[in-house]
C-alpha cells in the first residue's frame with residue numbers, strides 16, 4: 001500500500017478500536033519511526049536481496065545475528081517483554097521485535113497503525129532462546145547447499161498485464177479433466193480486474209456440468225533467499241496454488257501467468273525444482289540411507305562420480321539429523337519404520353539432495369510435534385539463506401514458526417486476502433480494522449480472519465454499519481458479521497488497497513542477464529544418469545524393495561503347502577494307463593492354471609501401486625519411462641522364478657512325472673514362460689485401468705475365460721468363440737506340458753498332438769512381448785496425459 005493511499009483510506013472507514021489504537025500509537029510514535037514507515041503489504045517483492053544480506057545489513061537490529069553481550073541482552077529483554085513494555089522501546093518500534101508470540105496480538109492492537117520500520121519488520125519478533133540448540137547449530141552445517149545454483153525468481157501475475165508474453169498466456173485455455181471432469185473451455189478472465197492466476201475445474205454430474213473456481217486471481221512473487229508461506233483454511237486452495245507454481249498442474253488449466261526469471265515453465269526446470277508432496281511418497285522397504293542413495297544416483301548430474309553422489313547422500317543424512325535412523329526401514333501402513341518426522345525429513349532430503357533452485361513443500365510440518373516442526377522450518381530457512389527460493393504451504397503454524405517466514409500469501413476460498421511480508425500481515429489487517437482483541441498467535445488470528453470468524457477480533461466500522469443496517473439478515477447472533485460478508489470485505493480491502501501496487505511491482509523486469517533468463521526457458525531435459533545406468537539403478541532398487549514380499553513366509557507356505565497337497569493327491573501317478581494319463585493331464589492343467597492365476601494378480605498391483613511414486617519421480621525427470629518400465633518388469637523376474645522352482649521340485653517328483661533331467665527342465669521352462677506371459681497380462685490390465693478395483697474385476701473375468709478356454713474342461717468349442725483359446729496362456733502352457741511329458745511315447749494325448757510344441761512356445765513368447773508392449777503404451781499415454 002502506498003503512503004498516499006494509506007492516508008486517504010477513503011474506501012474503508014476505520015473502526016472505533018482502530019481510532020483508539022491510533023491515538024495511543026500517535027502518542028508513542030517517535031520521529032524516526034514515522035520517517036521509516038513502510039506501508040503494509042508492500043514488501044519489496046522485486047528486490048534481489050537475500051535474507052542473508054538483509055540480515056547482515058541489520059546486524060544491530062537483529063538479535064539472532066548479534067553475538068555475545070548483545071545477544072544476552074536481547075534474550076533477557078525478550079523474556080521480560082511480556083511483562084513490561086517500556087515506553088522507549090515502544091516508541092522506537094523495537095517492542096514489536098521483542099514481543100513474544102503470545103503478546104504479539106496485543107502489542108499489534110496497541111500499535112495498530114504504527115508500521116514497523118523495514119529492519120524491524122524483517123527481524124524475528126520473538127525470543128530465539130526458545131529454539132533448541134541443535135537447530136541453531138544446524139544453521140552452520142549446510143555444506144553442499146552452499147554450492148551455487150541458478151537463482152530463480154518466481155512471479156504469479158495477471159496475464160493481461162504482460163502483453164509481451166501473450167504467446168504463452170492461457171487466459172482462455174481449456175480445463176483438463178480428472179475422473180468425472182471433462183475438457184471444457186474456460187471463460188476469459190480478462191474482465192476480472194484482479195484475477196491473476198486462476199484455476200477452474202468443470203465437475204460433470206449425471207445431468208449437469210458445474211464450473212468451479214478453485215483459485216480467483218492470485219498475485220505474488222518470491223525471490224531467491226526467501227521463504228514464502230501459503231496459509232489459509234482447509235480447502236482454500238493452498239495445495240492447488242503450490243502445484244501450479246511448481247509446474248505440477250498442466251498449464252492449459254491456468255489463467256494468468258507464472259514466470260521463473262520472467263520466463264514460462266520449461267522442462268529444464270524439472271531438474272531444478274524440488275517438490276515435497278503432502279503425502280510422503282517413499283518405498284516402505286528401503287532404509288533411509290538406501291532411499292537417499294538411489295535418489296542421489298538418479299538425480300545428481302552425470303559429471304559426478306558414483307562415490308561423489310553417495311557422499312552427497314551421506315551429507316544430507318547428517319544435515320537433516322537422520323544419522324541415527326539411516327539404517328532403519330522407511331516403513332508404511334503394514335511395516336513399522338521411521339517416525340513421521342523422520343519420514344518427512346527423508347522426503348525433504350530426497351529433494352534438497354539435488355541442491356534445487358526452487359523448493360516447494362506441501363504441509364511439511366503436519367503431524368509433527370512443535371520442536372520437530374520448528375526444526376523442519378529452520379532447515380527451510382537455512383536452505384533459503386544460501387540463495388534458494390522456498391515456498392511452503394502451512395496449516396496452523398505456531399507463532400515461532402510463523403515468524404520464520406519472509407513472505408506470506410493468505411488465501412480464503414481461493415481468493416487472495418494478503419500477500420506481503422509475513423511480519424507486516426497483522427499490521428495490514430489492523431489498518432483495515434481487524435485487530436486481535438486478546439493475545440493471540442498471529443497465525444491463529446490470520447486463519448480466523450480467512451475463515452470469516454471475527455471472534456476476539458475487532459469488527460471494522462464498515463462491517464459494523466452493515467450488520468446494524470441489515471440487522472437480522474446478516475448478523476450471526478453474537479453481533480458479528482457472517483463469514484461470507486467478512487470474506488467479501490477482506491477480498492475487497494486487499495484489491496482496493498494493495499493489489500494494484502503489487503501488480504505494478506511485478507511488472508518491473510528482473511535485473512537478470514539474458515543468459516540466466518534463456519537458461520530457464522531451455523526445453524532441454526537433463527538426466528542424472530545414462531539410460532543404462534537408470535535401468536541398473538531401478539533394477540536394483542526394485543529387487544531391494546520387493547524381496548520382502550517374495551520371501552514372506554506366508555507366500556512360501558502357501559506355495560509349498562499347495563505343492564505338497566498336489567503331490568499327495570497325485571502320488572506316484574501312473575502314465576502307462578489311460579486313466580493314469582488322464583489324471584496326469586488334470587495335474588498338468590492345474591499347474592498351468594495355478595501359475596497363470598498367481599502372476600496376473602500380483603502384476604496387476606505393480607503400476608497402480610507405484611503411480612504416485614512414478615508421477616513424483618517422472619515430474620522431477622529422474623529417469624526415462626522406458627528405463628523404469630524395463631527395470632520394473634525385469635526386476636520381478638528372478639524373484640518370480642524362485643517359488644515355481646520350489647513348487648515344481650516338490651510336485652514333479654511326488655507325482656512321479658517323467659523322470660529325466662531334460663523333461664524336468666523343459667517342464668520348468670514351460671512354467672516360466674507361462675508366468676512371464678501371465679505377468680504381462682497383469683501389467684497391461686493394471687497400466688490401462690490404473691485402478692485396483694476395476695483391474696481386479698477385469699482380471700478375474702479374463703483369467704476365468706482363459707482357464708475355461710484352456711482345453712481341459714471343454715474340448716468341442718463353438719467356432720465363433722474358439723479363437724479365445726489362442727489368447728489363453730493356460731491353453732498353450734497346458735498343451736506344452738502335455739507334449740513335454742508324452743512326446744516320443746504316444747502321438748496324441750487327450751486329443752492333443754504331441755509334436756515339438758514350437759507353435760505354443762511362439763504363442764507364449766508373443767504374449768510375453770505383446771502384453772508388455774500394451775502395458776508400456778498405456779503408461780506412456782497416462783504420462784502424456786499428466787504432462788500435457
Ligand SMILES: Nc1ncnc2c1ncn2[C@@H]1O[C@H](COP(=O)(O)OP(=O)(O)OP(=O)(O)O)[C@@H](O)[C@H]1O
Pocket residue numbers: 178201203214232233234235236237238239240241395
Ligand atoms: N481437480 C479437482 N476437482 C474438484 N475439486 C478440486 C480439484 N482440485 C481442487 N479441488 C477443490 O479445490 C479446493 C482447494 O483444494 P486444495 O487441495 O488446494 O486445498 P488446500 O487449501 O490445500 O486444503 P488442505 O489444507 O485441506 O490440504 C478444495 O475444495 C478441493 O475440493
